[in-house]
Amino acid sequence: MSENAVVSFRGVTKRFGSSTAVDDLSFDVRPGRVVGLLGRNGAGKTTSLRILLGLAAPTAGAATVFGHRYAELPGARHRIGVGMDGMAPVPGTSGRRGVAIWAKTLGLPAARVDEVLERVGLAESADRPVKGYSTGMRQRLSLAVALLTDPELLVLDEPANGLDPDGIRWLRHLLRSFADEGRTVLVSSHLLAEVEQTVDDVVIMQQTLRYAGPLSELTSDGTDRLEDRFFALAGAGKGGGPDA
Amino acid sequence: MRDVMAGEWAKAWSGKAWWLPAAFGILMSFMASLGYATQGRESIAQSRTDAGAVTDDVVQAWMMMLLFASLYGAVSVAREYATGTIARSVLLSGSRTRLFSAKLIVTTAMGALYGVLAVGLAVASGWGLMAAGAGHRPVWTRETWLILLGVFVCTTLSAPWGLFIGWIVRNQIAAVGTLMGFTLLLDPGLQALFPQGAKYLMTIAMSSVYRDGKPELLSEPLALLVIAGWLAAAAFLARKLLTSRDVV
Numbered sequence: 001m002s003e004n005a006v007v008s009f010r011g012v013t014k015r016f017g018s019s020t021a022v023d024d025l026s027f028d029v030r031p032g033r034v035v036g037l038l039g040r041n042g043a044g045k046t047t048s049l050r051i052l053l054g055l056a057a058p059t060a061g062a063a064t065v066f067g068h069r070y071a072e073l074p075g076a077r078h079r080i081g082v083g084m085d086g087m088a089p090v091p092g093t094s095g096r097r098g099v100a101i102w103a104k105t106l107g108l109p110a111a112r113v114d115e116v117l118e119r120v121g122l123a124e125s126a127d128r129p130v131k132g133y134s135t136g137m138r139q140r141l142s143l144a145v146a147l148l149t150d151p152e153l154l155v156l157d158e159p160a161n162g163l164d165p166d167g168i169r170w171l172r173h174l175l176r177s178f179a180d181e182g183r184t185v186l187v188s189s190h191l192l193a194e195v196e197q198t199v200d201d202v203v204i205m206q207q208t209l210r211y212a213g214p215l216s217e218l219t220s221d222g223t224d225r226l227e228d229r230f231f232a233l234a235g236a237g238k239g240g241g242p243d244a
Numbered sequence: 245m246r247d248v249m250a251g252e253w254a255k256a257w258s259g260k261a262w263w264l265p266a267a268f269g270i271l272m273s274f275m276a277s278l279g280y281a282t283q284g285r286e287s288i289a290q291s292r293t294d295a296g297a298v299t300d301d302v303v304q305a306w307m308m309m310l311l312f313a314s315l316y317g318a319v320s321v322a323r324e325y326a327t328g329t330i331a332r333s334v335l336l337s338g339s340r341t342r343l344f345s346a347k348l349i350v351t352t353a354m355g356a357l358y359g360v361l362a363v364g365l366a367v368a369s370g371w372g373l374m375a376a377g378a379g380h381r382p383v384w385t386r387e388t389w390l391i392l393l394g395v396f397v398c399t400t401l402s403a404p405w406g407l408f409i410g411w412i413v414r415n416q417i418a419a420v421g422t423l424m425g426f427t428l429l430l431d432p433g434l435q436a437l438f439p440q441g442a443k444y445l446m447t448i449a450m451s452s453v454y455r456d457g458k459p460e461l462l463s464e465p466l467a468l469l470v471i472a473g474w475l476a477a478a479a480f481l482a483r484k485l486l487t488s489r490d491v492v
Contacts, residue, residue: 055331056490077338088327092259101258105251105336145332 006031006153006184007052011061014047020207021047024061027203027212029186034179036199036215037188038230043206045188046085049157052186053082065153077106081146085157088138089130095141096126102145116144121170135162143174154178156187160194172198196226206234248337248346256350261319266358269312270365276305277369281377288380295374296383303370303388307395307454309362310402310447311427316358317351317406318419325414331491340487344411348404348479355403359396366392387455394454394464401471405446408478411486446474 007029014022022044029035039045050056052063054070062069070076089098099113117126120140125133130141139162146154154175160168175185175198189195195202202218204211210233211218218229256262284298324330337343374382406423413419427447435442439460442448451458452467462470 050331050490053331053335055334056492071339077336080335082332082335084328084331086328087332088329090255090258090329091261091323091327097254097258101251101254102332102336104254105248105333107247 004031005029005064005067007035007063007065007186008067009048009052009061009063012048012051012058012063013060014044014051014056015059022051022058022205023208025205025209026061027209029184030201031184032179032182033200034175034185034187034198035201035203036195037186037203037205038190038192038195038234039188039205040190040234043234045190045205046157048205049084049155049186049188053080053084053155078149079152081149081151081154083139083142083146083154083156083159085161087142089133089141092129092131094127094129095122095133095137095144098130098141099126099144099148103148106149108148112148116147119147119174120144136164136167139163140167143171152183154183154185154187156185158189159187160189160191168194192227192230202226204230204233210234245342245346248342249349251336252343252346252350253353256320256354259323261323262316262354265312265316265319266309266361269309269358269362272312273306273308273362273365274369276308277302277366277373278377280305281369281373284374285377285379294383295380296385296388298380299370299374299382299384300388300391302373302377302382303366304391304395304454304456306362306366306369307398307451309358309395310398310450311423313355313358313399314402314406314409314423314427315420316354317403317408318410318413318423319406319416320351320354321347321407321410322414322416322419325492326416334491340491341483344483344486347407351403351407352400355400356396358403359399362399363392363396366395391455397468398450398453401475402450405475405478408475408482411482412478414492444470446471449474 005028009025009027012022012025013020025048037045037048047056051058052065052070065073065080090101093101096113096117099117100110103110103113117123120143122137122140122144125137130138133141139159143159146156160171163171175187179185199215201213202211202215215226219226280298280301284293284301287293288295288298324333333343334340337346370382374380409422410419413422431442431445431447434445435448443460443462449462449467449470452461452464
């Protein structure tokens with residue numbers, strides 16, 4: 001592990017019975033970078049992030065944040081903002097009340113709720129029930145909760161899913177400005193074109209690690225397309241990809 | 245810890261999970277209470293019972309709220325698994341143990357509110373239904389007040405019982421089915437077949453506390469010990485599973 005790695009995976013393996021979701025995964029995330037964790041559906045991205053956050057235990061290996069396992073990291077809930085796929089809002093709440101509940105859990109003042117709702121563009125619809133929110137609005141709401149503590153690290157799982165073009169552009173600017181402040185973003189995605197415009201570093205996985213390093217190296221400073229390099233590294237897919 | 249409890253308290257009052265079980269519990273208890281009052285009118289007229297015994301029955305019918313308090317407890321955690329909210333709860337609580345403790349305290353407090361509601365409505369039923377249904381003024385005896393105390397204690401303790409089942413089962417339908425199966429089928433069935441052993445079951449021990457009056461039941465102090473034992477065992481298992489299983 002490099003000394004200043006914000007996130008470090010070392011030999012992480014996760015098996016569910018006879019099925020291996022993640023196999024011997026090792027990579028580091030450096031501070032102040034936006035890092036894209038790329039892979040097909042079922043490549044083990046979400047499982048890897050859940051292991052990092054202590055929501056799932058690895059079968060072998062270890063994943064650390066700021067040098068500690070998540071459960072042992074002092075102040076982890078304030079230092080790390082998380083938006084995971086499938087992490088729904090509190091049932092029966094409005095956007096504002098849902099975020100306010102998490103703000104209470106974190107011991108934050110109510111004023112912070114309005115700040116993050118404004119930042120994610122939900123201020124005007126904050127009092128509507130979340131059950132009427134579109135997928136994109138739910139993504140923004142999830143980001144609002146992730147941003148509540150003004151964290152040092154953002155861990156986001158497929159945050160662009162359901163966002164419209166305006167939302168994707170907004171997300172790109174948000175993540176860039178976050179990293180420009182010296183903070184770190186680890187974002188999983190299968191939207192290669194979007195990732196190409198957003199990230200500094202890339203981790204490609206397909207159960208095992210296929211590549212970890214700067215995007216510029218992977219694409220030879222933009223000479224190659226990320227999509228082409230991805231398929232070359234991740235191998236043939238089942239859905240009619242170039243190598244299929 | 246206070247922050248996490250404040251968050252859980254706010255969650256407890258969100259959505260319909262807190263009032264829907266209460267509403268069903270009130271309806272079921274009221275219907276049973278009304279039935280006892282109506283039946284009591286005939287029984288009193290035939291001198292087969294007296295107004296004091298009918299008052300006790302009318303009041304005791306509100307013990308049904310304990311089932312709905314347990315359903316509230318189960319749903320308060322199982323719905324988080326259903327929606328995926330549980331992952332955020334775990335992450336923002338700081339630790340699984342802290343979340344477990346906060347939910348336990350909040351759910352027990354909600355159980356106590358269910359208990360207050362049950363007792364309040366039981367007393368109101370005693371006055372209202374005795375006059376309207378049984379045609380007599382209620383007779384409040386020491387036994388009546390002990391029944392009310394038992395209803396309060398059992399309703400309060402049923403909420404954490406349901407919570408532990410929710411933590412263990414982690415599925416709303418399965419948790420609700422488990423609690424209803426225990427309370428309405430398994431425990432009464434075993435009691436009919438094997439009363440000497442069944443008196444140590446959770447819901448049968450509770451019937452001692454709200455003074456069901458069956459001769460084979462445990463004494464109240466022993467019943468409370470049995471209830472404490474079930475709660476401790478369920479709490480141990482629930483906590484162990486929460487801290488050892490992946491959060492899905």
